[in-house]
Amino acid sequence: MLDWTRNLSLSRSPAVVSLKRFGAFGGLGLAALVFLILGFAAKGSVVWPLVGIGIAGLGLAALMSPFAVIAEKERGKALVSSAQREAARMREQNAILQSSKNESDQILSAVRAHLMVIDASYRIQSRYSTELENVFHQGALGNENLLNIFQRLLSERLFKTSRDYLALLFDSSKKERTVAKVNPLDEVEVTVTNPDGSAGLRYLNFSFRRILDAGQIVKVLVSVEDTTDRTILERQLRESEQKKVKQFELLLGILHVEPTALSGFVALANEQLAFVDEALRASDFSSAQSGQTALLRQRLDIVMQRIHNIKGNASLLRLEHFERQAQEFEQRIMDLKHRAALGGDDFLTVVIELAEFRSDLDDLQTLRAKLVGIQKSVATYEESGDPLVQSVTELAQTLSKKYGKPVKIDADGFDSRKLPAEQRLVVKDVLIQLTRNSLVHGIEPRDERRASGKPTVATIDLHPMIGSAPGSFAFTFRDDGRGLDMAKIRSRAIASGLVDAKRAAGISDSDMAGFIFAPGFSTADTTSVDAGRGMGMNVVKQRVVDDCGGEIGIGSEPGLYCEFSFVVPMTPRVASGVGSA
């Protein structure tokens, strides 16, 4: 900061002597003070208004004294006999004022904030920092109405707010401190025309101080700082910090995952994202045909299913970052689905989300490669049993802790290792979904189980089905929870319009159970990251039946168990993809 005391040494004016006492104050406060006083002086006022200024709580009386002396001499002018002496004295005063003005000019050009004073009709007073002309890209600001400048620089909404705000500044019933707190212009983005004619974005910081005269707000001191460089730097810094933190979290989040499993996840996610891409790229988007909304909703369902699948796999590997991201993605799609009308533009957010997802996947791939290098040098991975069973057990344990429902997995004889990669992925997707469903819906809380005489630790049985058709992989998944709530399924099916009440009466429980595979069907009352959106069972059906041409069976006994059986052919049909959805 400049040493203001030294810079103010040129004049012998008593005002300057007084100012020296304030050398310890911040340069801005002092500059504002000098500016104000000289501003008034330049207009040739004879009687000095008692100027009350909020800046730094200054002892203003000390500053007023020299002007009181001037005023007294002015009043005594008629008594002075020598006209020459008076003229000489006036010249001397003018010289003092002139040098003080130079002084204030120097200060104004040196401080970073640029100052002006506005009156109650928001007119800029004649003395202001000339740099303001550059900031506002407008010359001759004296007597210009600040509102006109605001109108040119600000958005319409902010302009209206600023107009209200200027009124508050001059409203003595409003406390200055409160008014200062709601300053809408403390970091405003303005669009200005550069000298070369192009449009430029600048960030300005306005602050306001009331100037009082006999308790009345007569004027307001406005200081304007161009904070563009600082704001942009801060923003860049914030972004790069965020990126660093994210990468670090990503790295920490994958350390526990075996590299081939990570690779599998990246491959699966990319495959699913390709479906999403295709759904979003479809030509239907550009057309404005009637019924477009229904069509776009269908697209959203496809996107939703695929993202849900990624979420399930992320959760299986406990890749929390991706699980969270997929969850947010799903939420965005749900929001879109609930809109009355959909247009191609509405999908922009989805496309942006997709790009972010993909960039994170790329990061994951890069990190994975590094990780492989590290892990190779540290230890060798030992495989024991079917890693899929291991993963499902881990998922069940995580959810078990989360929901306070103890559970054990019995997977005797279940081995998916000999399955072709594609079927293995299908089986994995199915197991993820069913395990979540069991933990969230099927298995009762510990107390409830105890009350109904069941073992407090629930069991999930995962067994191969004996005697299944050759060339297929068949297994059952069974939990000893409360079973399907048929009454609820029935009422939800009716409520969501899948079947009307009359027809529902004639549908048996076992047929009714099939509705749990309908898209969007859920009996959960709330939505969580693990279940409740009603997409899960739909994904199961899509993977087993639609993608592989397999079969699903359901069995349930209220209060005792729920069992699903699956037959997955080893040789799949042609993948269904988007076209048939």
Add this chain to the structure above:
Amino acid sequence: MKLLIVDDSDMIRRAIKRTLEKPHDQIEMASNGVEALRVIERFEPEAVTMDISMPQMDGLTCIEGILRIRPGTRILVISALKDKPTAVEAVRRGAQGFLLKPFTAEALSFEISDLLV
């Protein structure tokens, strides 16, 4: 002091009460604007803390209502809204103080005492 706390979050209402409550104080609470206006009719608080985004009747409308019924009431807006136009509007409609969520106990106590000066 008689104080009315208006906020749709039970947690925040209780936090404000805990922070400000002194012996002999009378504190009442309301979870939306409509309820606040009903309380104002009989309770006559000196100060009100007012949330902005609430169901049924928002804080901005409620400020006007309160000042119509009891013009001298001091109102401190406590809001998570970073939206400047709303803040300006709150002061324009007669709120005397403004505090951004989340806030510290010290900041809240200070704002309330400043409100009553």
